[in-house]
Amino acid sequence: MTEPADPLNAELLELALEAATRAGAFLRDGRPDDLGVAATKTSAIDVVTEMDIAAEKLITGLLTDRRPEDGLLGEEGASVEGTSGVEWVIDPIDGTVNYLYGLPSWAISIAARKDGETLVGVVHAPMRGEIFRAVRGEGAFVNDRRARVRPAADQALALVGTGFGYLAERKLQQAEVVRRLIPEVRDIRRGGSAAIDLCDVAAGRLDAYYERGLNPWDYAAGDLIAREAGALTGGRPGEPLSPALAIAAPPGLFERLQTRLDELGAWHD
Ligand code: IPD
Ligand code: CA
Numbered sequence: 001m002t003e004p005a006d007p008l009n010a011e012l013l014e015l016a017l018e019a020a021t022r023a024g025a026f027l028r029d030g031r032p033d034d035l036g037v038a039a040t041k042t043s044a045i046d047v048v049t050e051m052d053i054a055a056e057k058l059i060t061g062l063l064t065d066r067r068p069e070d071g072l073l074g075e076e077g078a079s080v081e082g083t084s085g086v087e088w089v090i091d092p093i094d095g096t097v098n099y100l101y102g103l104p105s106w107a108i109s110i111a112a113r114k115d116g117e118t119l120v121g122v123v124h125a126p127m128r129g130e131i132f133r134a135v136r137g138e139g140a141f142v143n144d145r146r147a148r149v150r151p152a153a154d155q156a157l158a159l160v161g162t163g164f165g166y167l168a169e170r171k172l173q174q175a176e177v178v179r180r181l182i183p184e185v186r187d188i189r190r191g192g193s194a195a196i197d198l199c200d201v202a203a204g205r206l207d208a209y210y211e212r213g214l215n216p217w218d219y220a221a222g223d224l225i226a227r228e229a230g231a232l233t234g235g236r237p238g239e240p241l242s243p244a245l246a247i248a249a250p251p252g253l254f255e256r257l258q259t260r261l262d263e264l265g266a267w268h269d
Pocket of ligand 2: 075091093094095217218
């Protein structure tokens with residue numbers, strides 16, 4: 001992998017990689033056998049562990065130490081305005097339920113954005129031994145290999161990742177969308193980490209991914225990685241990817257799936 005052309009991007013990438021690698025080692029090696037739930041958020045099944053909180057502190061501590069003028073937005077509460085124009089968007093553990101249960105699909109997601117554009121995205125999945133990274137305009141990589149989406153599949157042959165929220169009412173509508181979509185595609189996967197799902201589209205391991213109800217820390221890095229690997233990303237037709245709806249797929253499949261998900265009401269509860 002060559003060094004990013006822009007010195008700011010090079011600095012942000014190096015820092016994001018260092019923060020993600022350190023947090024990854026901490027989370028992998030330090031997971032207590034008796035790990036429990038420290039707190040709940042939007043519902044009894046939307047959980048936080050002490051490790052989510054400690055990992056976010058580790059990441060924000062390093063970022064603040066190196067670039068004290070930057071803003072911060074983290075899933076576990078980091079919220080700093082900043083004065084440099086650069087804002088870090090951090091999910092210390094995406095896939096917290098997998099981490100809690102000892103399943104391997106969880107990741108650290110770190111993005112740096114400026115003027116509404118994501119410049120750098122890093123998703124580190126320690127149990128897979130993988131670091132996905134992208135710099136805007138410079139392609140996406142998984143470890144040191146270039147990441148490329150699969151050629152667009154027919155929708156009927158597409159392997160489609162998705163996820164579900166933490167609120168019963170939303171899950172019901174999401175299940176209804178899956179009930180209607182599953183006979184029209186190859187199969188559905190529910191991996192449990194939106195950041196990894198987006199990277200799996202980038203690496204050609206899923207044909208497509210969609211989900212309603214994500215937060216910016218779930219998708220900021222994975223969105224850039226998927227786009228830099230050749231995917232289109234967005235929400236409802238004509239709208240960008242957002243908490244309302246996130247879709248990622250190669251051109252050709254993306255438009256078809258976006259239209260179908262719009263018809264099926266994947267954008268509302
Ligand atoms: C969750 C994961 C999951 C997705 C949920 C997210 P968290 O993030 O990305 O795959 O379905 O919508 O909230 O809570 O594990 O950080
Ligand atoms: Ca998350």
